[in-house]
């Protein structure tokens with residue numbers, strides 16, 4: 774989840790180095806990237822690609838948050854190949870995200886997230902050096918707040934779907950329902 778910023782200098786670490794520079798994007802290789810409604814919408818419209826082409830389903834761990842569809846109780850994530858995220862590209866040992874403009878919110882936020890308005894660093898992070906927390910917050914606070922609210926929006930959509938349809942409809946129907954909700958929210 775290489776953090777790409779407009780001005781990398783503004784997010785240097787305490788040691789003065791931008792962490793992603795000395796890293797081989799381990800985060801993009803190791804993690805399953807779970808996505809929300811806005812992430813799917815941005816990737817789908819930005820790439821002109823049907824969601825099923827880049828999504829993979831995982832069995833949901835949390836019954837109250839998982840999507841109930843004919844296929845089971847599931848969560849949505851980006852497809853992976855042997856080298857990690859399908860959107861990660863390697864050229865001569867240099868790794869880059871090929872969907873930088875539409876990458877999921879969590880990819881931009883890593884290794885931080887916002888909970889109830891508070892910035893928190895995830896545990897067991899893969900970054901080779903420490904980030905400067907204050908600099909990161911200054912640079913990313915608006916994105917982190919937006920990411921938090923998009924996840925809340927997604928949780929509400931999933932709850933509504935589960936109550937209305939339960940396991941009676943397919944994943945394809947859920948995706949249509951979800952993308953229509955995002956579109957509506959963007960026009961209202």
Ligand code: SF4
Nearest residue numbers: 774801858861870880
């Ligand atoms: S979408 Fe891009 S940044 Fe996110 S995991 Fe995939 S390659 Fe990395």
Ligand code: SF4
Nearest residue numbers: 792793796798800900
């Ligand atoms: S693991 Fe950390 S330092 Fe490495 S690419 Fe990902 S965000 Fe950057």
